Amino acid sequence: MIGRGLERALGILAVIGLVTGLYTGFLYAPPDAVQGEVQRIMYLHVPLILVSYFAFFVVFVTSILYLARRCERHDAIAHSSAEIGVLFTALAIAAGSIWGRPTWGTWWTWDARLTTTTILLLIFIGYLMLRALVDDPSRGATFGAVLGIIGFLDVPIIHMSVVWWRTLHQPASVLRPGPSTVAPDMQVALYTNLAAFVLLYGYFLVKRVRLEKARWELIRLRMEGAA
Amino acid sequence: MGADPAEDGGGGVNPWPYILAAYLLAAVGLLCYLLSVSRRTKAMVAQIATLRRFSKDTMR
Amino acid sequence: MSFVRRVVAIARKDLLAEWRDRESFSAMFFFAFLVLFLFNFALGGDQTLIRGASSGLLWLAFTFTSVLGLARSVQGELENDCLDGLLLYPAPREAIYLGKLLVNFTVILVVELVIFPLFAVLYNMDLWSRLPKLLLIAVPGTIGFAAAGTLLSAMTAGLKARDAMLPFLLFPLTIPLILSAVKGTEVVLRGDPFELAVPWLKLMVAFDTVILVASLLTFEYLVEE
Amino acid sequence: MVTPDAEGRMPGPAPAVETRRLVKWYGGYPALRGIDLCVAPGEILALFGSNGAGKTTLLRILAGRVRPTAGTARVAGFEVGKGGDSARGAIGTLAHGHQLYETLTASENLAFAAAMLGLDRAGERIAQVLLRVGLKAAAGSSVRTLSSGMKRRLALAKLMLRECKVILLDEPYASLDLQATKLLEEFLMASKIGGAATILATHNLTMGFGVADRLAILRQGRLVFEGRRDETSLDAFRALFSLHGELGEVE
Numbered sequence: 001m002i003g004r005g006l007e008r009a010l011g012i013l014a015v016i017g018l019v020t021g022l023y024t025g026f027l028y029a030p031p032d033a034v035q036g037e038v039q040r041i042m043y044l045h046v047p048l049i050l051v052s053y054f055a056f057f058v059v060f061v062t063s064i065l066y067l068a069r070r071c072e073r074h075d076a077i078a079h080s081s082a083e084i085g086v087l088f089t090a091l092a093i094a095a096g097s098i099w100g101r102p103t104w105g106t107w108w109t110w111d112a113r114l115t116t117t118t119i120l121l122l123i124f125i126g127y128l129m130l131r132a133l134v135d136d137p138s139r140g141a142t143f144g145a146v147l148g149i150i151g152f153l154d155v156p157i158i159h160m161s162v163v164w165w166r167t168l169h170q171p172a173s174v175l176r177p178g179p180s181t182v183a184p185d186m187q188v189a190l191y192t193n194l195a196a197f198v199l200l201y202g203y204f205l206v207k208r209v210r211l212e213k214a215r216w217e218l219i220r221l222r223m224e225g226a227a
Numbered sequence: 228m229g230a231d232p233a234e235d236g237g238g239g240v241n242p243w244p245y246i247l248a249a250y251l252l253a254a255v256g257l258l259c260y261l262l263s264v265s266r267r268t269k270a271m272v273a274q275i276a277t278l279r280r281f282s283k284d285t286m287r
Numbered sequence: 288m289s290f291v292r293r294v295v296a297i298a299r300k301d302l303l304a305e306w307r308d309r310e311s312f313s314a315m316f317f318f319a320f321l322v323l324f325l326f327n328f329a330l331g332g333d334q335t336l337i338r339g340a341s342s343g344l345l346w347l348a349f350t351f352t353s354v355l356g357l358a359r360s361v362q363g364e365l366e367n368d369c370l371d372g373l374l375l376y377p378a379p380r381e382a383i384y385l386g387k388l389l390v391n392f393t394v395i396l397v398v399e400l401v402i403f404p405l406f407a408v409l410y411n412m413d414l415w416s417r418l419p420k421l422l423l424i425a426v427p428g429t430i431g432f433a434a435a436g437t438l439l440s441a442m443t444a445g446l447k448a449r450d451a452m453l454p455f456l457l458f459p460l461t462i463p464l465i466l467s468a469v470k471g472t473e474v475v476l477r478g479d480p481f482e483l484a485v486p487w488l489k490l491m492v493a494f495d496t497v498i499l500v501a502s503l504l505t506f507e508y509l510v511e512e
Numbered sequence: 513m514v515t516p517d518a519e520g521r522m523p524g525p526a527p528a529v530e531t532r533r534l535v536k537w538y539g540g541y542p543a544l545r546g547i548d549l550c551v552a553p554g555e556i557l558a559l560f561g562s563n564g565a566g567k568t569t570l571l572r573i574l575a576g577r578v579r580p581t582a583g584t585a586r587v588a589g590f591e592v593g594k595g596g597d598s599a600r601g602a603i604g605t606l607a608h609g610h611q612l613y614e615t616l617t618a619s620e621n622l623a624f625a626a627a628m629l630g631l632d633r634a635g636e637r638i639a640q641v642l643l644r645v646g647l648k649a650a651a652g653s654s655v656r657t658l659s660s661g662m663k664r665r666l667a668l669a670k671l672m673l674r675e676c677k678v679i680l681l682d683e684p685y686a687s688l689d690l691q692a693t694k695l696l697e698e699f700l701m702a703s704k705i706g707g708a709a710t711i712l713a714t715h716n717l718t719m720g721f722g723v724a725d726r727l728a729i730l731r732q733g734r735l736v737f738e739g740r741r742d743e744t745s746l747d748a749f750r751a752l753f754s755l756h757g758e759l760g761e762v763e
Binding site: 095204218 | 246248250252253267268271278279
Binding site for chain 4: 289292293296297299300303304307308363366367368369371372373374375376377378379380511512
């Protein structure tokens with residue numbers, strides 16, 4: 001499938017992206033007018049959330065393809081993307097909660113996007129646990145595919161319900177996680193970091209899919225060995 | 228449903244330890260995942276190599 | 288036509304079996320009573336506090352009791368290869384799913400109809416006059432919860448840790464449904480105009496549609512080996 | 513004397529059951545490693561093999577319950593998994609478990625089966641099969657109170673509810689009393705005359721040998737023997753069977 005060349009290329013690009021992202025995030029972009037320096041965490045938090053939504057979208061698409069065509073490659077991508085999605089979501093929530101501490105004085109507030117992301121994290125942790133518990137690989141893949149599809153379809157509904165629920169409690173305050181102003185150089189920092197994390201996601205995906213391919217290769221070798 | 232904390236606007240608190248904490252945590256998390264994936268892959272590739280050598284011996 | 292007949296046959300069979308020994312119904316009823324009873328101690332016996340959080344407490348009791356009933360619905364089929372027998376019939380898989388959904392929905396709704404008066408008695412609230420409106424919220428909520436529950440109980444039936452996995456998969460997925468049901472019930476209990484509950488009703492109907500369509504399309508893959 | 517051609521295919525009508533290089537893997541475990549099998553209408557094939565030889569897996573693939581990993585299987589004119597749900601209507605099965613609902617009564621179980629099979633006015637059909645298996649008196653009693661022999665007979669009655677083109681029996685002799693065994697053999701003969709193809713998987717050499725037209729031995733997922741019954745005797749076949757290391761035959 002994708003050879004080692006692509007993996008190495010993505011790896012190098014990801015590193016370059018992350019370094020420039022750090023540079024723009026810390027030095028190039030000015031501190032936020034309202035939130036001050038702490039807003040720089042957003043250059044980590046926002047890209048992580050957006051890329052994890054993308055990762056779960058990839059799970060959604062490859063799960064449908066797996067149910068339709070039953071080819072191992074789609075399952076390998078779905079499983080890998082879900083795993084990376086869970087990692088990115090967990091880190092995003094950690095960053096968001098660390099951001100909340102100085103800003104709101106508490107580690108956790110029921111902010112709409114933070115809550116939605118946490119629910120998504122729970123759903124896909126369930127996905128990974130389900131995959132780990134089912135011993136027959138093809139059944140595990142099928143169950144995963146179904147849960148991946150339903151989990152992703154649930155996202156818009158979760159978001160709407162949480163946003164409605166939130167607005168009932170606290171009118172949208174300026175201090176919500178996310179760039180409060182749209183100053184151009186801040187946007188540069190945001191988009192550089194976003195590109196960096198997309199590359200990182202690609203790198204992890206290729207690397208993790210190669211692990212899945214090796215696992216299937218091992219099963220196939222055992223098949224031939226025993227045949 | 229849960230009282231909302233007073234918003235102190237992050238004025239007096241020194242934000243830098245929090246910023247560093249967030250970035251460090253992310254770096255550590257990503258690195259650990261990278262190491263775990265490559266470790267698992269190495270182990271798998273080693274198993275495949277031994278299995279292939281084993282089947283090559285029986286084939287001769 | 289034979290599709291509906293098969294759905295009804297499955298539902299009738301399960302409800303008859305449930306009525307015969309009433310195992311899971313009595314377990315659910317006892318559990319519900321226990322949960323309602325504990326609310327009092329959990330909230331320090333402060334009646335106004337409990338009345339204020341009543342819609343949340345009600346749905347907490349509904350959801351946890353339902354999980355108990357859902358796990359048993361597929362469990363009953365695992366003895367004596369009955370699930371295999373069911374799948375060997377020339378019936379489409381969707382009929383089996385809808386049959387099981389109808390059973391789960393009925394059992395959960397009956398338990399809810401028992402919990403409502405129980406709650407009213409224990410915490411001295413007048414639910415009786417608002418029952419029709421309460422049901423207008425409870426029915427779509429129960430449909431969605433039973434639909435997701437039926438699908439996930441079929442998925443987790445064979446697993447080793449199924450008793451933990453079912454709630455772990457079911458609750459995160461149904462959070463928007465439970466959220467809407469709680470807010471809708473709150474509107475009814477506070478006596479506000481029903482229009483306030485309509486957005487939550489729409490959200491529940493949206494959830495029900497998504498979960499039902501997705502379940503009907505994917506159920507056959509779950510039971511296939 | 514009807515002799516099969518080189519590939520063991522019976523001349524005359526299309527085979528009721530035909531598999532080509534059927535393979536099934538459960539995770540890393542090879543249940544079936546390439547099975548080529550053919551059963552004509554009106555023929556009974558007895559399939560012998562120890563536990564784990566793959567008998568049950570083969571029957572469940574033919575019944576449309578399990579997807580094969582590789583190879584093809586055609587049953588009652590449809591390819592397995594492709595014929596849609598109605599294809600399973602022509603297939604009758606008896607499995608390890610009696611597949612009855614313990615809390616329901618005998619007639620309720622049969623009524624449910626009839627509804628699922630799409631039979632109309634099943635009332636007198638149910639009474640008829642209950643009479644045939646001698647459970648008329650137990651019609652109203654809950655299955656939980658029946659003996660295991662009676663439960664097997666009720667499972668047989670469920671199979672008799674309608675004519676089948678293909679009958680798949682997995683260890684049908686297990687926990688059958690003498691009278692029930694006679695009933696089963698009568699049913700097999702009647703179905704054979706009716707043109708149904710039957711595959712009977714069993715440990716029980718004597719019973720299987722007695723009723724079969726053709727014999728096959730399955731060992732670790734492969735067909736190691738296939739032949740006509742009248743070309744061999746019970747003793748010769750028993751010797752051949754133990755040759756393949758299938759000791760511990762269950763009487």
